[in-house]
Amino acid sequence: MKKLLAVFFIMITVTLSTHSFVFAANQALFMHQDTVIPVGQTVENVIVTGGDADVSGHVRDAIIVFNGDLTLRKSAQVGGIIVVVGGKIKQETGAQLQDYVVNIAFDNAVKNSLFVAGVAVLGIWLIQIVLSLLLILLPVLAAFILKHRLDPFVTQIRHSLTQLLTIGFVASLLVSAISILLSITVIGIPFVVLLLLFVLLFLVIGLASISIRVAEWIPINGPMNIWLQALVGALLVMAAVNIPLLGGVIFLCVLWVSLGIMVVWTKEKMKRKA
Structure with a gap:
C-alpha cells in the first residue's frame, strides 16, 4: 500500500x-x-x-x-x-x-464515463450548495414573516424535544404510508401533493424554530432580533447537516421534530374547534 x-x-x-x-x-x-x-x-x-x-x-x-x-x-x-x-x-x-x-x-467509452461522472459530481455539488442555502434562507424568511408567532413552537422544542421526536417519527411513517396508498389512484395524487406541501410548510417552521432554539445556546450580550437568531442558528444547523454520514441523521431529526410540531399544532386546533 x-x-x-x-x-x-x-x-x-x-x-x-x-x-x-x-x-x-x-x-x-x-x-x-x-x-x-x-x-x-x-x-x-x-x-x-x-x-x-x-x-x-x-x-x-x-x-x-x-x-x-x-x-x-x-x-x-x-x-x-x-x-x-x-x-x-x-x-x-x-x-x-x-x-x-x-x-x-x-477511448470514447472511458471519456464518456469520465464526462458522466464529472457531471454527476458537479450536479451533486450544486444540489448540496442549493440545499445549504435553502437551509439558511427559509428559516430566516419564516422568522422574519412570522416573528413572535414562532414562540409557541420554540417553547415546545425547549420543553418537550424528545416527545416531538417520537411523535414526528411515528408521523413520518404514517405520512409515508398514506402517500403510497393515495398514489395508487390518479384521484389521490392531488391529495398527496397537498399533504407534502403541508409537511414542507411545517418543515420550514420547524427549521426556523430549531434555529432560534439553537441560537439561544450561544452566549450573546444584549437582545437579538428573532430573524437574526434564526440566521445564527440556521448557519449552525446547516453546518451540522453537511457533516458526512452524521448530517443525514441530523436532518432526519429536524424533519421529525417539524412533523411533531405539526401534529401537536393540528391537535390543538382540533381541540379548540371542538
Whole structure:
C-alpha cells in the first residue's frame, strides 16, 4: 500500500508539470523523446510523459507512462507497479512482472464515463450548495414573516424535544404510508401533493424554530432580533447537516421534530374547534 501511494504521488507531481520529460534513476533528463531501457541495464524507476517506453532491462520499482505506449520485451524484469495512462501495454512472452498493472486508455467509452461522472459530481455539488442555502434562507424568511408567532413552537422544542421526536417519527411513517396508498389512484395524487406541501410548510417552521432554539445556546450580550437568531442558528444547523454520514441523521431529526410540531399544532386546533 505504501508503494502504491508513493507511485500515485509521483503521478500527480508529473501531471502538474508543464513539460514532457523522461526520468530514470541515475540517468539524465530527456525532453520530448521516447525511452528505451536496453538489455542489461538496471534502473530504479521509469517515468515517461509524452512518449513511449521500451523496456528490455531491469526496473526495480515503478514504470509510469502518460500519453504513450509501453512495450515490455521478453527480457524485461519489473519489480514494482506498472501504470500506463492514455496508451497501450504490449507485453512479450517471458517478461517478468512482480506487482500490479494498471492500464487506462482514453477511448470514447472511458471519456464518456469520465464526462458522466464529472457531471454527476458537479450536479451533486450544486444540489448540496442549493440545499445549504435553502437551509439558511427559509428559516430566516419564516422568522422574519412570522416573528413572535414562532414562540409557541420554540417553547415546545425547549420543553418537550424528545416527545416531538417520537411523535414526528411515528408521523413520518404514517405520512409515508398514506402517500403510497393515495398514489395508487390518479384521484389521490392531488391529495398527496397537498399533504407534502403541508409537511414542507411545517418543515420550514420547524427549521426556523430549531434555529432560534439553537441560537439561544450561544452566549450573546444584549437582545437579538428573532430573524437574526434564526440566521445564527440556521448557519449552525446547516453546518451540522453537511457533516458526512452524521448530517443525514441530523436532518432526519429536524424533519421529525417539524412533523411533531405539526401534529401537536393540528391537535390543538382540533381541540379548540371542538
